[in-house]
Amino acid sequence: RCMNFRETLFYIPVELSFGTSGLRGLIADMTDLECYINTRGFIASLEQHHNLFKPCKIALAGDLRDSTPRLLSAVNKGIIDSGYTPDWCGFIPTPALTLYGLRRHIPSIMVTGSHIPADRNGIKFNRADGEIMKTDENNIKACVATIREQLYTSAPHEVSFDVNGMSNKLRKLNEANTYARDEYMERYQSVFSPDMLDGKHIVVYQHSAVGRDMLVEILAALGARVTAVQRSDIFIPIDTENITPEDRDNFQSIAKEFPDNFAIVSTDGDSDRPFLIDELGMFHRGDVLGLVCAQELQSDTVTIPITASDALDEVLTNNGVSYTKTKIGSPYVINVMQQAAKTSQRATGWEVNGGFMTAQSITYKNGTLEALPTRDAFLPLLTTLSQATTKKCAVSTLFEAFPARFTQAGLIDNFSQGISQKVISLLSENSKTSKSLLEKIFNKSLGFNDVRAIDTTDGVRLTFNNRDVVHIRPSGNAPQLRIYATADSQARADAIVANGIKKPIGFLHQLKSFVC
Numbered sequence: 001r002c003m004n005f006r007e008t009l010f011y012i013p014v015e016l017s018f019g020t021s022g023l024r025g026l027i028a029d030m031t032d033l034e035c036y037i038n039t040r041g042f043i044a045s046l047e048q049h050h051n052l053f054k055p056c057k058i059a060l061a062g063d064l065r066d067s068t069p070r071l072l073s074a075v076n077k078g079i080i081d082s083g084y085t086p087d088w089c090g091f092i093p094t095p096a097l098t099l100y101g102l103r104r105h106i107p108s109i110m111v112t113g114s115h116i117p118a119d120r121n122g123i124k125f126n127r128a129d130g131e132i133m134k135t136d137e138n139n140i141k142a143c144v145a146t147i148r149e150q151l152y153t154s155a156p157h158e159v160s161f162d163v164n165g166m167s168n169k170l171r172k173l174n175e176a177n178t179y180a181r182d183e184y185m186e187r188y189q190s191v192f193s194p195d196m197l198d199g200k201h202i203v204v205y206q207h208s209a210v211g212r213d214m215l216v217e218i219l220a221a222l223g224a225r226v227t228a229v230q231r232s233d234i235f236i237p238i239d240t241e242n243i244t245p246e247d248r249d250n251f252q253s254i255a256k257e258f259p260d261n262f263a264i265v266s267t268d269g270d271s272d273r274p275f276l277i278d279e280l281g282m283f284h285r286g287d288v289l290g291l292v293c294a295q296e297l298q299s300d301t302v303t304i305p306i307t308a309s310d311a312l313d314e315v316l317t318n319n320g321v322s323y324t325k326t327k328i329g330s331p332y333v334i335n336v337m338q339q340a341a342k343t344s345q346r347a348t349g350w351e352v353n354g355g356f357m358t359a360q361s362i363t364y365k366n367g368t369l370e371a372l373p374t375r376d377a378f379l380p381l382l383t384t385l386s387q388a389t390t391k392k393c394a395v396s397t398l399f400e401a402f403p404a405r406f407t408q409a410g411l412i413d414n415f416s417q418g419i420s421q422k423v424i425s426l427l428s429e430n431s432k433t434s435k436s437l438l439e440k441i442f443n444k445s446l447g448f449n450d451v452r453a454i455d456t457t458d459g460v461r462l463t464f465n466n467r468d469v470v471h472i473r474p475s476g477n478a479p480q481l482r483i484y485a486t487a488d489s490q491a492r493a494d495a496i497v498a499n500g501i502k503k504p505i506g507f508l509h510q511l512k513s514f515v516c
Contacts, residue, residue, distance in 0.1 A: 286354025
């Protein structure tokens with residue numbers, strides 16, 4: 001009997017899996033073969049369930065990780081071998097690619113690991129009508145399995161991949177079109193006045209964000225004097241939901257270096273999550289930043305994840321804005337937001353990471369802000385700067401008006417997802433063991449008192465009688481256990497997170513020891 005292709009492989013393939021939003025994996029596991037199989041499976045699922053027919057273009061873009069060009073070439077081959085035409089849009093923000101696909105009603109694929117470390121990467125799929133939903137994932141998995149079986153059972157000479165799952169037959173990408181980039185920029189220039197930021201000095205922390213130059217360009221086009229700092233050729237996995245003490249020190253340092261700054265702005269790796277640092281060097285978390293954006297857009301219905309600060313509850317309620325809290329992840333937020341759009345005029349949503357979404361086109365300032373139901377970093381940054389200029393106040397002043405609730409977040413890396421699920425299951429139990437464990441772990445010596453409420457919408461969210469909030473949740477796309485804290489002071493929120501992740505005695509480590 002002749003060997004099939006699977007039997008010739010020198011390695012054990014690790015299949016990519018879906019996280020909170022998109023596929024993620026270690027670079028070592030993201031072989032050309034694996035990326036190719038998943039691309040073809042995604043396209044096959046569109047043909048089966050979403051009326052995708054040949055001929056059709058499929059838009060493609062990527063971030064600035066070292067591994068991204070190779071993965072793009074494998075995805076490009078998958079598109080071609082599926083019978084479609086790749087529409088290469090270059091290295092641009094994820095929301096720019098999504099907008100491009102939405103306008104043309106074509107699917108799009110973004111190669112990006114977002115904010116995760118450089119030894120990992122990912123692939124994000126969009127249907128012609130926007131992001132894939134959680135309900136699409138099983139269909140995609142089934143089609144991926146079919147493609148995988150077809151390739152694995154083929155004769156080795158029929159497959160253009162070697163025994164290591166790599167290929168020397170990947171085509172070079174054509175010259176990128178500029179339409180996706182230009183149209184994304186025009187989305188903002190069409191509504192904001194070209195003199196909006198006249199006289200304002202904006203500092204752009206560039207690091208390795210794919211939209212770093214576009215952010216400089218749009219701010220300058222709106223009249224700002226822009227200074228770009230700390231550009232990096234090495235990928236920096238900065239995460240808006242895990243601002244470290246080193247990050248905070250860096251922001252403070254930039255603010256001191258440029259004392260006349262109006263604000264310091266940035267994005268994460270694929271530029272769908274915003275960083276807004278005020279003139280004093282204070283970082284403002286994405287859930288509160290989203291609130292400023294929603295107020296500026298006069299949102300009438302809001303969708304936010306369960307981890308959002310409870311300060312939002314108070315502000316939205318006092319302003320008569322209807323809101324719903326969902327599980328964490330853009331697919332959940334988008335699904336509920338789009339349902340809300342059926343009965344409202346200005347339905348918006350955002351995540352704690354700051355990525356802002358609009359379900360409908362909204363009349364705003366000088367024109368119409370086109371709907372973009374995916375995480376966007378530029379919009380919340382620009383609307384916040386706009387509001388501060390309109391009110392003729394410092395950026396920091398905008399946030400002083402909100403209830404004095406303070407947040408912090410952190411994580412433990414290389415934390416098995418299996419162990420994470422055991423921790424969540426244990427804390428979610430309404431049992432004597434669970435209650436006893438809660439009292440032991442979250443004790444008075446750490447400043448906690450009795451638990452008032454437990455919410456299991458996504459992970460476990462504990463609310464204590466002193467209004468401390470501890471939310472524990474496994475990452476959806478990486479071996480990480482995340483912790484979010486809300487308290488009446490920044491020092492208390494910081495202390496909760498520090499006491500959670502401290503090695504080896506932090507309460508997250510204690511929970512791990514208990515379930516193991």
